[in-house]
Each structure stands twice: as structure tokens, then as C-alpha cells.
Amino acid sequence: MKRKALFPGSFDPFTEGHLNILKRALSMFDEVVIAIGVNQDKNGLFSMDQRIDIARQAVRNLEGVSVIKYDGLTVDACRELGVVHIVRGVRNMLDFEAERSIADANRRLAPEIETVIIPTAQEFAHISSSAVRDILRHHGDTSLFLTPGVILPPVNV
DSSP states (O other): OOOEEEEEEOOTTOOHHHHHHHHHHHTTOSEEEEEEEOOTTOOOSSOHHHHHHHHHHHTTTOTTEEEEEEOSOHHHHHHHHTOOEEEEEESSHHHHHHHHHHHHHHHHHOTTOEEEEEEOOGGGTTOOHHHHHHHHHTTOOOTTTSOTTOOOOOOOO
16 A cells, blocks of 8 residues: 655745655655645735646656645545645744644544654755745745746746
């Protein structure tokens, strides 16, 4: 039986930090599904289709990875896919506390689903999607933060 995990997020856009977490998750799981969620609390820079395309570009050379869109509760997406592990990455203690709260809520909603929290490697801890969006809005160079070869769509700022 294959071990499969869900790696949910808004991924606006998918960064080198996300890729670091994904690669490390692949050392624990046979398959990882990147689940790009609709988050009503976030105003995205990229459309859902663009975020899916960016993530697919970033993982194009990795085996055992797929990219999907989902709307609703993460635990419901897990149940629909038959997944019992959620992978989340953290950069610092603030991220950890937020992710722990989400993991606790998910455990209450779906005790059969376990969250695995992976700390980002130190060299990627400074990277966040919001920082990348800010750099893009100011026409800066994002090449240090995104997977080489990823071509971003034009940004209207």
C-alpha cells in the first residue's frame, strides 16, 4: 500500500521553500498531492489556474507528485482522496503555533487524519509567498525565491 500525503496551501506562488518541504515529504511518503486551496481570507495575486501552472512547473521533474485544486475543508479533501496524512511546513515558531492550532482543529474534525509538520531548511526560512508577491509588485527579481525554470505569468499591479 502506498503512503500518500496531502500538502495543502494557497501557494500564491509556489516557492523554493515549498519545494524544500515537498522534497522532504517525499522521503516519507510515496506520493504527495499538492492541494491548492481556495482561501476566502486571502486576496491572491495569481489566479487558481496560474497557481496550479506555477506549482506544476516547479515539480515537473519530481516523481510521485500531483497538483490539484480544492475548495472546502482540508480534511474533506483528504477523505475524498483517501489520504490520512497532511504535510505542513513551518519557517519559525509563529508558523508552528498557527499550524499546531490548525492541526488540533483538524484532529477534532477527523481523528483518523494526522498532520506532519516539517520545519523548513534554514536556507529557505526567509522565503514566503507574501514576500515574493511584494517583490513582484515592486518589479523586483524573484529568481532567488522560485524554482529555476518556473515562468511566472505577467502580474498586474
